[in-house]
Amino acid sequence: xxxxxxxxALAHHLTIGQVAERSGVPHTTLRFYEDRGLISAERxxxxxxxxxxxxxxxIAFIRSAQRVGLSLDDIAEALSTLPAHxxxxxxxxxxxxxxxxxxxxxxxxxxxxxRDSLTGCIGCGCLSLRACGLFNHEDQLAEYGxxxxxxxxxxxxxx
Amino acid sequence: xxxxxxxxALAHHLTIGQVAERSGVPHTTLRFYEDRGLISAERxxxxxxxxxxxxxxxIAFIRSAQRVGLSLDDIAEALSTLPAHxxxxxxxxxxxxxxxxxxxxxxxxxxxxxRDSLTGCIGCGCLSLRACGLFNHEDQLAEYGxxxxxxxxxxxxxx
DNA sequence: CTCGAACTTCGACTTAACTGGAGGTCATGG
DNA sequence: CCATGACCTCCAGTTAAGTCGAAGTTCGAG
Numbered sequence: 001x002x003x004x005x006x007x008x009a010l011a012h013h014l015t016i017g018q019v020a021e022r023s024g025v026p027h028t029t030l031r032f033y034e035d036r037g038l039i040s041a042e043r044x045x046x047x048x049x050x051x052x053x054x055x056x057x058x059i060a061f062i063r064s065a066q067r068v069g070l071s072l073d074d075i076a077e078a079l080s081t082l083p084a085h086x087x088x089x090x091x092x093x094x095x096x097x098x099x100x101x102x103x104x105x106x107x108x109x110x111x112x113x114x115r116d117s118l119t120g121c122i123g124c125g126c127l128s129l130r131a132c133g134l135f136n137h138e139d140q141l142a143e144y145g146x147x148x149x150x151x152x153x154x155x156x157x158x159x
Numbered sequence: 160x161x162x163x164x165x166x167x168a169l170a171h172h173l174t175i176g177q178v179a180e181r182s183g184v185p186h187t188t189l190r191f192y193e194d195r196g197l198i199s200a201e202r203x204x205x206x207x208x209x210x211x212x213x214x215x216x217x218i219a220f221i222r223s224a225q226r227v228g229l230s231l232d233d234i235a236e237a238l239s240t241l242p243a244h245x246x247x248x249x250x251x252x253x254x255x256x257x258x259x260x261x262x263x264x265x266x267x268x269x270x271x272x273x274r275d276s277l278t279g280c281i282g283c284g285c286l287s288l289r290a291c292g293l294f295n296h297e298d299q300l301a302e303y304g305x306x307x308x309x310x311x312x313x314x315x316x317x318x
Numbered sequence: 319c320t321c322g323a324a325c326t327t328c329g330a331c332t333t334a335a336c337t338g339g340a341g342g343t344c345a346t347g348g
Numbered sequence: 349c350c351a352t353g354a355c356c357t358c359c360a361g362t363t364a365a366g367t368c369g370a371a372g373t374t375c376g377a378g
Contacts, residue, residue, distance in 0.1 A: 015354075015355080016354085016355070016356095017354065017355080026336085026337080027354095027355090028336075028337060028338075029335085029336065029337085031356095031357090032335075032336065032337090036335090044344085044345095046343075046344045046345075046355085046356090047343080047344080047355085047356065047357095048343095048344070048345090048354085048355055048356070049355085049356090061273075064269055064272070064273050065273060066228075066335095067228060067266070067269055068227060068228050068266055068269055068270045068273065069225075069226060069227050069228030071334075071335095072334075072335070073334085097277040100273075100274070100277055101274060101277065104270055104273060104274040104277075105274065107226070107227055107270055108267060108270045108271060108274065110223055110226055110227055111227045111263055111266055111267045111270065112267060113223070114220075114223050114224060114227065114259075114263060115259070115260060115263040115264065115267065118256040118259055118260065118263075174324075174325080175324085175325075176323095176324060176325080185366085185367080186324095186325090187366075187367060187368075188365085188366065188367085190326095190327090191365075191366060191367090195365090203374085203375090204374095205325085205326090205373075205374045205375075206325085206326065206327095206373080206374080207324085207325055207326070207373095207374065207375080208325085208326090225365095230364075230365090231364075231365070232364085
């Protein structure tokens with residue numbers, strides 16, 4: 001039953017197990033995220049990872065962003081503009097945020113249309129989805145949809 | 160230069176190539192979607208696919224839903240409650256829509272929080288993200304995040 | 319009737335995002 | 349000081365969502 005004292009050695013540094021437990025993200029995934037450059041950790045003399053508390057926020061951000069359909073690459077790119085440790089400059093933040101705002105706004109819009117069109121279809125009784133906003137730019141959508149393989153050159157300005 | 164007449168034979172049925180072009184989804188992907196039960200087509204005597212026009216709306220729906228992070232399985236399940244051809248009953252629609260509304264509302268909410276927290280961080284100057292709504296339920300999130308492997312039994316009530 | 323574009327199936331390959339196991343190292347209560 | 353559990357690296361396997369190519373068939377303008 002040897003346990004790492006709950007009185008965590010060095011209150012500001014969490015072990016990978018602690019981060020895994022608190023964030024709900026498996027430790028294997030945390031190492032994976034590190035490989036992909038999403039998070040980072042300092043090492044003890046014995047080569048074990050020690051995470052700053054801020055990592056929990058970073059992970060929360062990652063999972064939130066992922067949940068709404070952004071790829072780890074997009075997220076990594078965004079996060080890379082922030083220093084791993086220490087406070088980012090206001091300029092960094094502004095730039096990152098501007099790029100994301102557009103993308104997020106677009107996605108929020110898409111979601112709302114999806115939701116409202118469903119609701120609308122019930123409300124108006126148009127059981128075949130005809131005339132519902134979402135479905136009437138049929139030929140316009142596409143452009144670049146989802147898909148594992150990178151169809152369009154990874155990045156080209158936006159996320 | 161033999162081209163399929165632009166005066167489409169049987170105005171209500173599109174070839175896979177036409178659907179691909181109009182929807183922007185590659186024909187290979189259309190066949191893949193058929194395998195996964197997302198769309199379907201009638202066949203000519205020569206075994207070629209002929210899609211009803213409504214398929215374009217179905218595809219638009221699929222891509223929209225995917226774009227905001229829903230899996231093809233979720234989408235397939237939702238679409239499966241609608242008949243492939245012909246009008247669904249109002250009851251079908253109501254049921255489908257109710258389930259999706261919750262999920263979509265949740266996602267919209269998450270997106271908005273993500274966006275607002277970014278914006279807020281700039282506005283309030285809290286350069287380290289401290290005190291921003293999104294990041295303060297740190298230990299609560301997780302639950303079930305994204306991930307290719309099916310961690311939690313595929314479906315368990317909601318999408 | 320012919321010819322090329324468009325279609326068919328099928329199976330192997332790719333990418334993203336994990337997941338799991340083998341084999342070894344670190345840390346700490348007893 | 350030693351056992352045990354938490355940690356380490358590396359690498360292979362899995363799932364989702366496509367993508368590609370080979371080899372053969374259908375379609376329809378000329």
